[in-house]
Amino acid sequence: MESTPCIDEFRAGVRAYIRTHLPVALRKLVESERMDIPKELQRQWHRRLQAKGWGCPGWPVEHGGPGWSDLQQYVFEREIALADAPRPMVYGTGMLGPTIMEFGTEEQKRDILPGIRNAEDFWCQGYSEPGAGSDLASLRCRAVRDGGSYVINGSKMWTSEAHIADRMFGLFRTDSSGKKQYGITFLLLDMDMEGIDVQPIRTYDGAGPEINQVFFKDVRVPVQNRVGKENQGWGIAKYLLGLERFGTAEVSRSMRTLERLKQFAHTMERNNRPLIDHSDIRYRLSQCEIELRALELTEYRMLFGSEPAGAEASLLKLRGTQVQNRILELFHDITGEYALIDGSDPGSVAHLPDSLPQAGFIARAHFNFRKTEIYAGSSEIQKNIIAKAVLGL
Numbered sequence: 001m002e003s004t005p006c007i008d009e010f011r012a013g014v015r016a017y018i019r020t021h022l023p024v025a026l027r028k029l030v031e032s033e034r035m036d037i038p039k040e041l042q043r044q045w046h047r048r049l050q051a052k053g054w055g056c057p058g059w060p061v062e063h064g065g066p067g068w069s070d071l072q073q074y075v076f077e078r079e080i081a082l083a084d085a086p087r088p089m090v091y092g093t094g095m096l097g098p099t100i101m102e103f104g105t106e107e108q109k110r111d112i113l114p115g116i117r118n119a120e121d122f123w124c125q126g127y128s129e130p131g132a133g134s135d136l137a138s139l140r141c142r143a144v145r146d147g148g149s150y151v152i153n154g155s156k157m158w159t160s161e162a163h164i165a166d167r168m169f170g171l172f173r174t175d176s177s178g179k180k181q182y183g184i185t186f187l188l189l190d191m192d193m194e195g196i197d198v199q200p201i202r203t204y205d206g207a208g209p210e211i212n213q214v215f216f217k218d219v220r221v222p223v224q225n226r227v228g229k230e231n232q233g234w235g236i237a238k239y240l241l242g243l244e245r246f247g248t249a250e251v252s253r254s255m256r257t258l259e260r261l262k263q264f265a266h267t268m269e270r271n272n273r274p275l276i277d278h279s280d281i282r283y284r285l286s287q288c289e290i291e292l293r294a295l296e297l298t299e300y301r302m303l304f305g306s307e308p309a310g311a312e313a314s315l316l317k318l319r320g321t322q323v324q325n326r327i328l329e330l331f332h333d334i335t336g337e338y339a340l341i342d343g344s345d346p347g348s349v350a351h352l353p354d355s356l357p358q359a360g361f362i363a364r365a366h367f368n369f370r371k372t373e374i375y376a377g378s379s380e381i382q383k384n385i386i387a388k389a390v391l392g393l
């Protein structure tokens with residue numbers, strides 16, 4: 001990676017600030033790969049970052065962001081991960097904010113951007129539905145125009161953080177007469193509107209609520225809450241989905257997990273020898289490390305090479321989540337029985353050896369992270385894109 005006195009100084013400043021201002025309780029949750037982070041903790045962290053002007057790292061100065069270069073954002077992401085800090089709140093800062101800057105009216109910019117910047121408003125993303133995930137354009141949740149409102153009926157599925165969100169941006173069917181990409185409208189809703197019912201879905205890792213199904217019964221949304229034109233939300237939807245340039249490969253997070261895994265392999269013993277001294281473990285660890293390093297270089301080349309990446313970004317999502325899951329799988333394998341001990345249960349902590357405080361979260365994390373190969377475009381869909389748009393098959 002490029003290293004100049006300027007960027008080194010920037011990195012050192014970011015590192016120092018993050019490490020001194022990250023709440024300890026939050027670091028502990030991220031260290032154990034938890035995703036169900038309480039809202040107040042997320043808000044507190046966002047505000048500490050925003051006190052430095054870093055709460056919305058990708059935003060331009062005119063909207064209260066730091067106006068960083070791509071390289072500065074990249075370094076920031078890396079430092080956030082290496083410090084075991086969570087990424088800034090993605091739905092507002094990373095997705096809706098830039099979309100409103102691009103497509104919103106001046107009034108919408110004034111209404112929406114400050115709430116994201118100051119962590120007043122938590123947003124969730126209402127795209128997927130039962131029967132409309134990979135094939136998103138076939139969505140059916142209806143919004144029917146009635147005077148100055150749209151009346152919404154139907155449901156949204158797998159909505160992350162809907163149970164703690166204040167507002168939702170989503171896609172709704174306003175016309176079904178033409179091509180399925182036509183007739184979709186991008187609307188903004190308040191989650192406390194009458195007729196919205198959020199039902200948590202339990203994930204099989206057994207952790208706290210994370211995803212939900214959201215039901216709408218005659219929910220009336222003012223027409224002013226529409227972004228862009230009626231029936232033409234598909235272009236906005238695609239713009240928003242393309243915003244996640246940084247971090248899709250999760251290289252930095254995987255580096256941190258691999259670091260923990262190596263520490264663990266030094267501490268835990270098999271046949272009276274540390275795991276790290278066993279050739280089978282060393283081999284698998286080296287494989288993970290080599291794959292991760294190759295991914296890091298590929299990501300860097302795609303982000304900063306002379307040709308900006310287009311569909312090639314699918315390679316990063318595909319490979320990044322595969323590597324992430326491979327590392328967790330190895331972690332789970334070598335942790336053995338200890339991976340099943342829930343560190344948050346005082347009864348079970350007693351059975352954890354003092355030298356292995358980090359073992360208990362592994363089974364849960366391994367099960368939970370299977371999702372990364374599904375959301376934001378499943379691995380099969382990424383392979384389809386690579387086959388068609390990159391390899392031209």
Ligand SMILES: Cc1cc2nc3c(=O)[nH]c(=O)nc-3n(C[C@H](O)[C@H](O)[C@H](O)COP(=O)(O)OP(=O)(O)OC[C@H]3O[C@@H](n4cnc5c(N)ncnc54)[C@H](O)[C@@H]3O)c2cc1C
Pocket residue numbers: 124125126127128129131132133134135157158159160161211371374375376377378379380381384
């Ligand atoms: C933890 C989690 C959080 C999520 N959070 C959100 C959120 O906040 N907001 C939101 O809107 N959505 C969210 N999603 C939904 C996510 O985007 C969808 O799950 C994803 O797009 C897949 O859609 P689906 O679940 O309907 O599966 P389907 O599309 O039905 O796919 C089922 C299987 O078939 C495969 N498949 C489908 N089509 C093809 C094809 N053409 N070729 C080859 N294989 C194919 C898929 O890869 C998959 O293995 C979340 C999902 C998860 C798991």
